[in-house]
Amino acid sequence: MSDTNTLHVAILPSSGMGHLVPAVRLAASLAARNCRITFITTHPTVSLAESRLVSRLVSFFPNVTRQEFHLLPLDRSTANSNDPFCLQFETIRRSAHLLSPILSSCSPPLSALVTDPSLVSAVIPITEKLRLANYNLFIASPKMLSLLIYFPTIANTDLSTTSSKTTDYIEIPGIPPLPKSWLPPPLVDPSSLFRTQFIANGQEIVKSDGILVNAFDSLDKATVAALNGGKVMGRLPPVITVGPFVPLEFEKGSPVEWLDRQPVGSVVYVCFGNRTAASREQIRELGDGLERSGCRFLWVVKEKKVDREDEEEVGEIVGHGFLERVKEKGLVVKSWVEQGEVLAHPAVGLFLSHCGWNSITEAALYGVPILGWPQGGDQKINGEVIPKSGLGIWVETWGWEEIVKGEEIGDKIREMMGDEKLKVQAARIGEEARKSVGVGGSSYKGLEGLVEKMRKGRA
Numbered sequence: 001m002s003d004t005n006t007l008h009v010a011i012l013p014s015s016g017m018g019h020l021v022p023a024v025r026l027a028a029s030l031a032a033r034n035c036r037i038t039f040i041t042t043h044p045t046v047s048l049a050e051s052r053l054v055s056r057l058v059s060f061f062p063n064v065t066r067q068e069f070h071l072l073p074l075d076r077s078t079a080n081s082n083d084p085f086c087l088q089f090e091t092i093r094r095s096a097h098l099l100s101p102i103l104s105s106c107s108p109p110l111s112a113l114v115t116d117p118s119l120v121s122a123v124i125p126i127t128e129k130l131r132l133a134n135y136n137l138f139i140a141s142p143k144m145l146s147l148l149i150y151f152p153t154i155a156n157t158d159l160s161t162t163s164s165k166t167t168d169y170i171e172i173p174g175i176p177p178l179p180k181s182w183l184p185p186p187l188v189d190p191s192s193l194f195r196t197q198f199i200a201n202g203q204e205i206v207k208s209d210g211i212l213v214n215a216f217d218s219l220d221k222a223t224v225a226a227l228n229g230g231k232v233m234g235r236l237p238p239v240i241t242v243g244p245f246v247p248l249e250f251e252k253g254s255p256v257e258w259l260d261r262q263p264v265g266s267v268v269y270v271c272f273g274n275r276t277a278a279s280r281e282q283i284r285e286l287g288d289g290l291e292r293s294g295c296r297f298l299w300v301v302k303e304k305k306v307d308r309e310d311e312e313e314v315g316e317i318v319g320h321g322f323l324e325r326v327k328e329k330g331l332v333v334k335s336w337v338e339q340g341e342v343l344a345h346p347a348v349g350l351f352l353s354h355c356g357w358n359s360i361t362e363a364a365l366y367g368v369p370i371l372g373w374p375q376g377g378d379q380k381i382n383g384e385v386i387p388k389s390g391l392g393i394w395v396e397t398w399g400w401e402e403i404v405k406g407e408e409i410g411d412k413i414r415e416m417m418g419d420e421k422l423k424v425q426a427a428r429i430g431e432e433a434r435k436s437v438g439v440g441g442s443s444y445k446g447l448e449g450l451v452e453k454m455r456k457g458r459a
């Protein structure tokens with residue numbers, strides 16, 4: 001393909017693996033369709049895992065180039081947040097004016113920029129000035145997208161939960177009422193930085209040329225239809241389903257060989273994503289629950305939000321006595337495992353997950369039942385699709401503040417591991433997921449249509 005015909009797309013992810021992983025997978029899907037990709041990476045990154053993944057992407061695809069985006073230092077006194085990832089969103093947002101020269105110097109000229117919902121209001125004015133198409137890669141559930149779009153309308157209403165059932169819900173047109181108790185907690189705090197960003201992004205995302213969601217028919221088709229049918233809000237850009245993104249060959253690390261020695265469907269995989277830290281007390285109760293369940297388990301333990309700060313030995317965190325007692329049945333690790341490989345492994349029979357959206361879509365792809373335990377942010381809203389789709393359950397009484405006791409955790413695990421009907425349902429969802437991304441499937445067509453639309457340029 002000559003340079004003048006090459007579709008050249010820039011991708012700007014924001015911070016954290018939950019945002020970077022889907023951006024990398026989208027880059028790979030477009031690169032495989034002969035697009036040239038400029039992958040804009042912010043410097044510095046927050047976690048070690050982020051820098052490693054980007055290096056692998058660029059070394060794997062010759063048509064993907066990395067473009068470093070050096071961020072301005074953030075004056076912390078002007079940003080009300082203690083969350084390192086949210087602060088990084090803000091750092092990128094405030095450095096966004098430095099993107100113009102990067103975008104306009106790309107050769108061949110860019111046809112589009114794909115960015116992240118946390119950056120959209122800072123980036124749209126820039127792409128508008130450059131008359132460059134702007135797409136949004138939405139990294140959470142369709143329901144969360146409808147909340148982002150509708151939230152500016154209700155931001156100034158009373159969002160606190162009360163004892164009165166009728167006022168405990170948010171009414172977003174076109175979708176069933178959403179309990180206020182599911183809202184990401186920072187959205188209810190008028191002074192939080194996350195909320196300020198969320199409102200600004202919700203107002204601007206409607207100006208993008210298209211919104212890509214990592215979903216497919218089994219994962220909330222009704223909400224996607226409501227969005228595209230103009231029910232949530234009139235005149236929205238097209239919402240295009242392109243998921244579930246498939247983990248890539250180059251994401252593979254060293255396999256967890258221990259899994260090869262376990263019987264089919266016998267292992268509970270426990271992982272709460274890459275930025276969710278649990279308290280020592282909750283970790284110990286979770287360990288107790290795993291032990292009580294009597295099941296085999298692979299447990300990725302995380303005590304700090306940012307990986308480079310997680311320095312304690314596993315034994316110190318979960319208890320040396322625990323490790324000794326469970327050594328025949330369980331493997332506890334603190335290091336990164338390639339979750340795609342783990343979920344694809346036949347030994348894995350259940351995923352105890354925090355309901356990060358990537359984790360849900362990956363479990364769906366491999367047909368692994370989920371026991372959902374939301375820990376914060378968008379996770380209760382994401383978790384809703386688990387029972388709706390038939391992929392499993394999320395335990396609404398396991399809140400994000402109170403300690404859940406080991407006994408209760410153990411009972412739930414045992415119950416789900418013995419649920420044969422659930423296994424069949426989850427396997428069916430896996431088949432549907434793979435069909436949707438396979439040639440001719442709905443998400444496959446979504447991506448083909450996207451490339452076509454990008455080639456045609458702005459309407």
Ligand SMILES: O=c1ccn([C@@H]2O[C@H](COP(=O)(O)OP(=O)(O)O[C@H]3O[C@H](CO)[C@@H](O)[C@H](O)[C@H]3O)[C@@H](O)[C@H]2O)c(=O)[nH]1
Pocket residue numbers: 016017018019021139140271272273274275276300335336337338339340355356357358359360362376377378379382
């Ligand atoms: O040891 C690990 C830990 C994580 N992962 C991968 O890292 C990603 C984690 O993403 P996700 O499951 O979405 O969780 P978080 O890292 O917690 O993601 C953040 O971003 C998501 C997308 O916006 C939100 O849904 C979450 O609530 C938010 O915490 C997934 O692709 C996992 O496969 C691994 O491969 N190995």
